Amino acid sequence: MIEIKDLNLTLREPILKDANFSFQEGSIYLLHALNGTGKTSVLRTMVNLIAPNSGRVLFDGQKFAQVKQQVFYLETSDWFDKNLSGLDYLKFVKSEWQSEQDLNSAIERWEMGSYIKTPIRKYSLGMKQKLLVALYRVSDAKYLLMDEINNGLDADSRQVLYQELSAWAYQKKLIIMASHYQDEVENIVDETVTLDHRQLIRG
Numbered sequence: 001m002i003e004i005k006d007l008n009l010t011l012r013e014p015i016l017k018d019a020n021f022s023f024q025e026g027s028i029y030l031l032h033a034l035n036g037t038g039k040t041s042v043l044r045t046m047v048n049l050i051a052p053n054s055g056r057v058l059f060d061g062q063k064f065a066q067v068k069q070q071v072f073y074l075e076t077s078d079w080f081d082k083n084l085s086g087l088d089y090l091k092f093v094k095s096e097w098q099s100e101q102d103l104n105s106a107i108e109r110w111e112m113g114s115y116i117k118t119p120i121r122k123y124s125l126g127m128k129q130k131l132l133v134a135l136y137r138v139s140d141a142k143y144l145l146m147d148e149i150n151n152g153l154d155a156d157s158r159q160v161l162y163q164e165l166s167a168w169a170y171q172k173k174l175i176i177m178a179s180h181y182q183d184e185v186e187n188i189v190d191e192t193v194t195l196d197h198r199q200l201i202r203g
C-alpha cells in the first residue's frame with residue numbers, strides 16, 4: 001500500500017493541499033489531471049525527487065528511503081545517458097534492483113534484439129520507450145510509478161504495454177500511471193485518481 005498523508009506541495013503554484021490517498025497493491029491507478037496541474041510533480045514527490053512542504057508518503061508504512069529497491073520510477077527517456085546502450089541499462093537495473101528477471105525475455109518481448117547493444121543516441125523515440133518499459137519489467141519492483149509511459153509507442157506496442165501492466169497487477173504489484181490516453185487505458189485501470197483543486201479524488 002502507498003499512503004499519501006496530509007501532503008502539501010507548492011512549486012510555482014500550489015499543487016497539493018492537505019491531500020490524502022491510499023493506493024492498494026495489485027491495482028493499476030490512472031493519475032489524471034489537466035495539463036500542468038501537477039501529475040509529474042506528485043510522482044516526483046512520492047519518490048523524494050521533490051520535497052513536499054509538509055506531509056508524508058509511506059510505502060507499507062515505511063519511508064521511500066527504506067524501500068528504494070521496491071520502487072521504480074524512470075520519468076522519461078530524456079533521462080537516458082545516450083552514450084550507453086539499452087543492454088547497459090538493462091544490466092544496471094537488474095543489478096541495482098537485485099532482480100531475478102531474465103534480460104533476454106524482456107529483450108524478446110519488446111523486439112529489441114537488433115539494437116539493444118547500440119548506443120541510445122541512435123534510437124528512435126519508440127525504441128527508447130520500449131527500453132523504458134522493459135526496464136520497469138526488469139526492475140521487478142513492487143511499486144511502479146510511470147509518467148506518460150505510453151507516449152511515443154505505436155498502437156501495437158501500447159497493447160503489449162497494457163498486457164504487461166495487467167500481468168504485473170496480477171502479480172500484486174502496485175502501478176500508478178499518469179497518462180493522457182484515458183479512453184485507451186480505461187479497460188485495464190482499476191481506479192482513476194483525479195488531481196483537482198489540489199486534492200487527490202477517486203474517479
Ligand SMILES: Nc1ncnc2c1ncn2[C@@H]1O[C@H](COP(=O)(O)OP(=O)(O)OP(=O)(O)O)[C@@H](O)[C@H]1O
Nearest residue numbers: 011012013015033034035036037038039040041042
Ligand atoms: N522544478 C520546478 N520548479 C518550480 N515549478 C515547477 C517545477 N516543476 C514543475 N513546476 C510547476 O508545477 C506545475 C505542475 O507541473 P507538472 O509538470 O507537475 O504538471 P503535469 O500535470 O505533469 O503536466 P503535463 O500534463 O503537461 O505533463 C506547473 O505549474 C509547473 O510550472
